[in-house]
Amino acid sequence: MESIKSKIKEILVNDLKVQGVQPEDISDSEQLFGDGLGLDSLDAVELVVLIQKHFDVQIADMDEGKEAFASITSLAEYIAAHKE
Amino acid sequence: MSKIAVTGCGCICAAGADTDAVWRAIQAGLVNNRADSNHLFLEREDVPVFAVPHLALPAIFAEAVAERAAGGELNRTIILTLTAVAEAIGAANLTVAQLRTKRVGIALGTTVGCTFNNEDYYIQWQKGESPDPGPVHRYLSANLAERVQDILGVRGPRAVVTNACASGTDAIGLAKMWLDHDLCDLAIAGGADELSRIACQGFNSLMLVSQNSCTPFGAKRDGLNLGEGAGILCLEKEAEATASQREIKGWVCGYGAANDAYHPTAPHPEGRGLQDAVSQALAAAGLGLADISLINAHGTGTPANDRAETAALSALGLGEETTPIVSTKGATGHTLGAAGGIEAVLTLLALGSGKVSGTIGCHTPDPELAVPVLSAGEEARLSGRMGISQSLAFGGGNSALVLEGGGP
Amino acid sequence: MKAIVTRATHISQEEIDLPPELLRHLRRADDFIKLGVLAAFGALEGKTAIPWENPQRCGLFLGSSFGPMETNFAVLDQIVGGQQTSPTLFSHSVFNAAVGYLCRIFNLRGSALTLTDFALPFCQALQQGALAIESGLLERCLVLQVETYSALLNDARRKISPGEAGTWPEGAVCWLLEREDLCQTGGPVLHAVDIAETQGGSYLESGGQLSHNGQEITFNHPLAPAALLTDILNSKKDSGDWRLITPYARVDISLRDPK
Numbered sequence: 001m002e003s004i005k006s007k008i009k010e011i012l013v014n015d016l017k018v019q020g021v022q023p024e025d026i027s028d029s030e031q032l033f034g035d036g037l038g039l040d041s042l043d044a045v046e047l048v049v050l051i052q053k054h055f056d057v058q059i060a061d062m063d064e065g066k067e068a069f070a071s072i073t074s075l076a077e078y079i080a081a082h083k084e
Numbered sequence: 085m086s087k088i089a090v091t092g093c094g095c096i097c098a099a100g101a102d103t104d105a106v107w108r109a110i111q112a113g114l115v116n117n118r119a120d121s122n123h124l125f126l127e128r129e130d131v132p133v134f135a136v137p138h139l140a141l142p143a144i145f146a147e148a149v150a151e152r153a154a155g156g157e158l159n160r161t162i163i164l165t166l167t168a169v170a171e172a173i174g175a176a177n178l179t180v181a182q183l184r185t186k187r188v189g190i191a192l193g194t195t196v197g198c199t200f201n202n203e204d205y206y207i208q209w210q211k212g213e214s215p216d217p218g219p220v221h222r223y224l225s226a227n228l229a230e231r232v233q234d235i236l237g238v239r240g241p242r243a244v245v246t247n248a249c250a251s252g253t254d255a256i257g258l259a260k261m262w263l264d265h266d267l268c269d270l271a272i273a274g275g276a277d278e279l280s281r282i283a284c285q286g287f288n289s290l291m292l293v294s295q296n297s298c299t300p301f302g303a304k305r306d307g308l309n310l311g312e313g314a315g316i317l318c319l320e321k322e323a324e325a326t327a328s329q330r331e332i333k334g335w336v337c338g339y340g341a342a343n344d345a346y347h348p349t350a351p352h353p354e355g356r357g358l359q360d361a362v363s364q365a366l367a368a369a370g371l372g373l374a375d376i377s378l379i380n381a382h383g384t385g386t387p388a389n390d391r392a393e394t395a396a397l398s399a400l401g402l403g404e405e406t407t408p409i410v411s412t413k414g415a416t417g418h419t420l421g422a423a424g425g426i427e428a429v430l431t432l433l434a435l436g437s438g439k440v441s442g443t444i445g446c447h448t449p450d451p452e453l454a455v456p457v458l459s460a461g462e463e464a465r466l467s468g469r470m471g472i473s474q475s476l477a478f479g480g481g482n483s484a485l486v487l488e489g490g491g492p
Numbered sequence: 493m494k495a496i497v498t499r500a501t502h503i504s505q506e507e508i509d510l511p512p513e514l515l516r517h518l519r520r521a522d523d524f525i526k527l528g529v530l531a532a533f534g535a536l537e538g539k540t541a542i543p544w545e546n547p548q549r550c551g552l553f554l555g556s557s558f559g560p561m562e563t564n565f566a567v568l569d570q571i572v573g574g575q576q577t578s579p580t581l582f583s584h585s586v587f588n589a590a591v592g593y594l595c596r597i598f599n600l601r602g603s604a605l606t607l608t609d610f611a612l613p614f615c616q617a618l619q620q621g622a623l624a625i626e627s628g629l630l631e632r633c634l635v636l637q638v639e640t641y642s643a644l645l646n647d648a649r650r651k652i653s654p655g656e657a658g659t660w661p662e663g664a665v666c667w668l669l670e671r672e673d674l675c676q677t678g679g680p681v682l683h684a685v686d687i688a689e690t691q692g693g694s695y696l697e698s699g700g701q702l703s704h705n706g707q708e709i710t711f712n713h714p715l716a717p718a719a720l721l722t723d724i725l726n727s728k729k730d731s732g733d734w735r736l737i738t739p740y741a742r743v744d745i746s747l748r749d750p751k
Contacts, residue, residue, distance in 0.1 A: 016519075016520075017519040017520060018519070019515055019516050019519050020516075038516075040347065040350075041347070041349070041350050042290075042347070042348055042349055042350075042520075042579060042580060042583060043580075045289065045290050045291050045579040046578060046579050046580045048291070049289060049576050049577075049578055049579065052576060053576065062291060126571070126574060127576070195586065195587065198559060198587060198608045199559070199561075199564050199585075200561065200564065200644075200645075201564070201568060203568065203571070203572050206565065206568055206569075206572060206644070207572050209644050209647065210569070210572075214651070217648060217651065217652050220645075220648045220652065220696075221652075224610065224694070224695045224696065227608065227609055227610055229609070230609065230610070230611070230689070233689070234691075239688075239689070241619070241687065242609070242689065243607050243609070243616060243620070244607065244608045244609060245605055245606070245607060246559070246587035246588060246606045246607070246608045247587075247588045247591070247604075247605050247606055248586050248587070248588050254603075254605055258605075258620065261620075261623050261624070261627050261629070262623075264627060265623055265626065265627065267623075281571055282564075282567055282568065282571065282582070282585070285567070285570075285571055285577040285582070286567065286577055286579070286582030286583070286585070286586075287582075288577070289576065289577040289578065289579040289582055290579045290582065290583065291579075339629075340603075341551075341602070341603035341604070341605070341629070342548055342601055342602055342603065343551070343591075343592075343595035343600060343601050343602065343603075343604045344595075344601075345547070345595045345596045345599050345600060345601050346596060347596070348520075348583050348584075348589065348592050348593070348596075349579075349583045356601075357601065360548045360601060360602075364548075364629075477588065478583060478586050478588065478589070478592065479586065479588040479589055479591050479592025479595070479604075480592050480595055480596065480604075481588060481591070481592075481604065481605075483603075
C-alpha cells in the first residue's frame with residue numbers, strides 16, 4: 001500500500017504537474033480536488049489514463065472514480081482492491 | 085445595422101445529403117448512425133458515429149478542381165464543404181460566374197480541417213525515413229477558406245475560424261460583420277468537419293463519448309456521438325438581395341460571442357458565457373427573449389453541457405411553458421466545426437415552416453434540467469419567426485445567432 | 493469608432509520565463525500557450541487580470557499559420573503507437589486552447605476567436621479586431637499571432653525548400669487595441685487594414701517585404717511581419733502607412749495620429 005501511495009504522489013507531481021510541492025510533502029489524507037491539491041475535471045480524466053498506464057487498473061465509471069479520487073489513501077485503496 | 089438576408093442554404097450530414105433530406109429525416113425521427121468499423125476508436129468497439137455514407141465532389145466544381153491539380157487531392161472536409169456550398173449557391177440562384185463579379189467573403193469554421201494528420205507520413209518521418217512530401221503539400225493547400233476561395237475563383241475577405249465546437253456559429257457571425265461593414269457584397273459562411281481518429285480518441289479520452297445513440301437532454305444521457313458534415317449559408321445585404329430579386333429564405337439578425345473564462349474543457353456550471361453571448365445577440369437584433377419562438381440548443385448529450393446550457397437559459401429568464409428548446413444532435417451527431425453551420429440551416433428551416441420537431445433520442449427528459457425541452461416524438465407550433473441557434477466550445481467559447489425565418 | 497493601438501509586444505521562444513503568478517495557471521500548458529500568454533502578459537503590463545469594467549466587452553483574436561502543431565503530433569504519436577490518448581494533450585491540441593487560457597487568466601469574457609490561415613494571420617486577426625471594436629462587439633481586444641511549428645515541419649522544409657534560411661524562430665506577438673474614447677494612454681489610430689490575397693506562393697518559403705516611410709525591409713519567416721510591425725511601433729509609436737508584400741498576399745495597414 002505504501003508503494004502505491006508514493007507512486008500516486010509521483011504521478012501527481014511529475015505527470016499532472018501539481019505546482020509547489022514535492023511528492024514526499026504530500027500527505028496521505030490530502031484532498032486531490034477542490035481545496036486540497038486543486039486538481040480539476042481535466043486532471044480527473046487524465047488520472048484515469050495514468051492509473052491505467054501505471055497500475056493497469058481501469059476506472060470505467062466516473063461515479064465510482066469520484067469516491068476513489070477523494071484522497072491519496074482512498075485512491076490507493078481502490079487501486080489495491082482492483083489490481084489483477 | 086441592417087438585417088442580413090439568407091438567400092441560400094446548404095447542408096450535408098449523416099441524416100441526409102442535402103437540406104431537404106436532412107429536414108425530412110429529422111421530422112421522421114431518423115437516427116442514421118452506425119457502429120464504428122473504421123477504427124476511429126482504438127480500444128472501444130461498436131461506438132456509434134454519424135458518418136456521411138456517400139460523398140462526391142459536386143459536378144459544378146469538377147473543372148475548377150481539375151485546373152488546380154497542383155493543390156493535390158481534396159480532403160474530405162473540403163468536399164463536404166463544397167457539397168454544401170454548391171447547394172447553397174444553387175438555392176440562391178447564383179452561378180459561379182456571377183459570384184466572380186462580386187466581392188465574396190468566405191468564413192468557415194472547422195477543427196479537423198486545419199491539422200496535419202497524415203499517419204503514414206508521420207510514422208515514416210518518425211522512423212527517420214524520407215516520406216513522399218505529398219501530404220505536406222496537401223496540408224499546406226488545405227486551408228478551408230483559401231481552398232474554397234480558390235476553387236470558386238472569388239476575391240474578398242476570408243477566415244477559417246478554429247474555435248472548436250462553436251466555429252460554425254462564429255464564422256456566420258464574422259460574415260455578418262463583414263457585410264455590415266461593407267467588406268464584401270455576399271458571403272458564404274458556415275462550417276465543416278470530417279470524422280477523424282484524433283477527435284474520436286480525444287473525446288473518448290475525455291470520457292465524453294456515449295457507447296449508445298446519444299440522448300441530448302435525456303435523463304440517462306451519458307455522452308455524445310461524433311459526426312461529420314457541413315452547413316453553409318449564402319448571405320447578402322437585404323437591399324442587394326431584393327434588388328437582384330433573389331428569394332430571401334431568412335435573416336441573420338444578431339450575433340453574440342462570449343468566453344466563460346472558466347475551464348479548458350468544461351462549461352461554466354451556470355453557462356455564464358452563454359448567457360452573455362445570447363444577451364449580446366438579442367441586443368444586436370434589437371429583441372428580447374420574449375420575441376424568441378425557438379431555441380436550437382447545442383445539446384450534445386454530455387451531462388455537463390446540457391446542464392450548463394439549460395441553466396443559462398433559465399438564468400436568462402426562460403421558464404415553464406414557453407419557448408421550445410431542441411437539439412438536433414440526436415440526428416446529426418456532434419459535427420464539431422460543422423455544427424453551428426448545420427444548426428443555423430435547420431433553425432432557419434424550422435422558423436420558416438412554423439413548426440419544430442422534438443429532440444431525437446430524448447425520450448425521457450432529465451427532470452433536473454432548469455428548463456423543459458421538447459422531447460422526441462413531440463412537435464411544437466412556433467409562435468413567431470425569430471429563433472436562436474447557440475453553440476458552446478472547448479476553451480470556454482460560446483456564441484449565439486438570432487435568426488429570422490422567411491417563407492410564405 | 494476606431495481602435496487605438498495602445499501597446500505591442502513580441503516574445504521569442506528563448507524568452508519563455510514564467511513569472512511565479514503564471515506558473516500555477518500554466519502547469520499543463522505547451523509552448524504555444526505559454527508564448528501567447530506571455531505576449532499578452534507583456535501587452536497588459538504584467539497584470540493577471542484586466543483592470544477594466546465590462547470584461548464581457550474585452551476579447552481577443554488569435555491568428556496562427558500552424559497552430560499548436562507539436563501538441564497535435566504528440567496526440568498523433570499516441571494514436572499511431574496504439575497508446576491511450578491523453579485527454580490533457582488532446583484538449584491542448586485543439587486550436588483554440590490558447591484562447592481559452594488567455595481568457596481565463598486575464599478574465600477576457602467577450603468574443604475570443606482563433607483564426608487559422610497560412611497567409612499573414614496576424615493581419616487577419618488585426619482586421620477582425622479592428623472590426624470588432626468598430627462594430628461595438630468589443631471595447632478592447634488583444635490581437636495575437638503565435639507560432640511554434642514542429643520538428644516534422646522543419647524537416648519537411650529542409651527537404652522541399654533546401655535553399656531556405658534555417659529554422660523559423662518560434663514566438664508570439666500581441667497588440668492591445670482599445671476603442672478611441674476609452675483609451676487613456678494614447679497611441680496611433682488603426683485607420684484601416686486592407687488584405688488582398690494573391691496566388692502562387694509556397695507557404696514553406698515565407699519571404700516578403702515591408703514598405704514603410706520609403707524604407708524597405710525584407711523578412712523570412714511566418715511570424716516576422718508581425719514582429720517587424722511591433723518593433724517599428726515600439727521604436728517610434730508613429731503613424732503612417734505600412735505595406736506588406738508576400739507571394740501570397742498584400743496587406744496595407746494605415747495608422748493615423750489621434751485627433
